[in-house]
Amino acid sequence: MTEQLTPYGEYTLWEIKDDIWTPRVTKKNKLMVSWGHVACRCLGFADPAFRISKMYVEYENTAGAISNPSFTKFDSALSYYSGLSSPKDYLRLDLDGDPTIEVASGYETYFGGANGYTDDPYDGNKLHFVARTTGTTGVNGTAFGAASDSKIYGVALVAATQGSSSYGDILVSRGYIDETDHFAVSSGVQVGVTWDITFPPAD
Secondary structure: OOOOOOOEEEEEEEEEEOOEEEEEEEEEOEEOOOHHHHHHHHHHHOOHHHOEEEEEEEEEEOOOOOOOOOOOOOOOOOHHHHOOOOOEEEEEEEEOOOOEEEOOOOOOOOOOHHHOOOOOOOOOOEEEEEEEOOOOEOOOOOEOOHHHOEEEEEEEEEEEOOOOOHHHEEEEEEEEOOHHHOEEOOOOOEEEEEEEEEOOOOO
């Protein structure tokens, strides 16, 4: 196990057909500067409004290549997403229920079963989130689907503090797929996203 002293994660895009999930690409994510505020509200105040409850899936309608935008962990402004215009847009997806708590690889000695620090059967140090594409139109009104040559190139993990309104959304994590792996949407196929955030110990 390579020790990492800050929270970290990765996301995987899946092809879903006949409820069979086939992995397509896995990438490391960036945790955004705004994630610290979400953590403070959840850990310090148990504020349910700041739970992670949405994912963004960013796409462009094109038969050609897409150039990924450049960004840093400090680029947390929602104006980037509201400024996307045709042929680009994003989906704002509900999670498939609550996340699960799992044991990150390399930490089996410390969590789970007889090795757990608590009697909690759900103990662990990794959150696992799941979402899948639905709908045929993005947040800004651009069509989404195979008929529109939609290609997925970016994702984000979001705390939706205002529920159905994106006004209070806070970016927790964000990532872009390598240009050679951009995901062309196919007819009859959903795209799934799983996202794991691991919380290691630190000195």
